[in-house]
Amino acid sequence: MKRTSLVLSKSKLITQTYAQSNNETSEGGMKNMTNATTPLGKIPSMSIPGEKTFYIFTSEVENVDENKLKVAADSYSVHTLVANKGDKVTVNFYNVDDVKTERHSFTIGDPYKVHIDLGFSQNGNATFTADQAGLFTFYCRYHLPVMTGQLLVLP
Ligand SMILES: [Cu+2]
Secondary structure, three states, rough: OOHHHHHHHHHHHHHHHHHHHHHHHHHHHHHHHHHEEEEOOEEEOOOOOOOOEEEEEEEEEEOOHHHHHOOEEEEEEEEEEEEEOOOEEEEEEEEEOOOOOOEEEEOOOOOOOOOEOOOOOEEEEEEEEOOOOOEEEEEEEOOOOEEEEEEEEEE
16 A cells, blocks of 8 residues: 555656646747856857867865875866767866966867967867767876876767
């Protein structure tokens, strides 16, 4: 008996949720979402088809004793970028390191040859067409092997 009522209430919940989302759609919710704006601008997930824009900050992993571990604690705020083949990809990269002498780069080798190299408090961007599918490593030339990430270009 208990089991039945549980199943019933669960299916009721699903129906309610469905009705709710259905309702939103019938009010033109989805269409409006495309143009939805935040105080800062367009919602990123509603990006233009064929274009991908990424915002990446330098970051630091906490509690890494660089002297003891002999490894840099530097990192990126985002480690995986996903694009579709043919997308125009824009990377906006920000050096927010509080060490004034610390440079960071966002670099991808062949075939994309992207290189953004920043000094203290600088930012830069690069745009390229993701015309080759595959998995590509992006890295900071100053903090290998730890400061890396991956760009996945889906076919
Ligand atoms: Cu770096």
